[in-house]
Amino acid sequence: MHDITDLERRGIPGVFVASDVFVDAAASQAKALGFDPASVFVEHPIQDRTDDEMRVIAERVVDDVLVALQS
Numbered sequence: 001m002h003d004i005t006d007l008e009r010r011g012i013p014g015v016f017v018a019s020d021v022f023v024d025a026a027a028s029q030a031k032a033l034g035f036d037p038a039s040v041f042v043e044h045p046i047q048d049r050t051d052d053e054m055r056v057i058a059e060r061v062v063d064d065v066l067v068a069l070q071s
Helices: 002-009 020-033 051-070
Strands: 016-019 039-042
Touching: 016 020, 020 039, 039 051
Parallel strands: 016 039
Antiparallel strands: none
């Protein structure tokens, strides 16, 4: 969250991507930082996924990420 906040404040657009179990934590941290970044949440867990599984997840959300960048 700190990285996307820093990039946005520098004028570099970005989207915060995290797994869906972190929705509430992301909202709390965004409030604490005073910044609400564009966000896309993906299915959890991530760390044990194969490269092929990660590609499938990425393909599912790429349009959401592009829309979030335009907001």
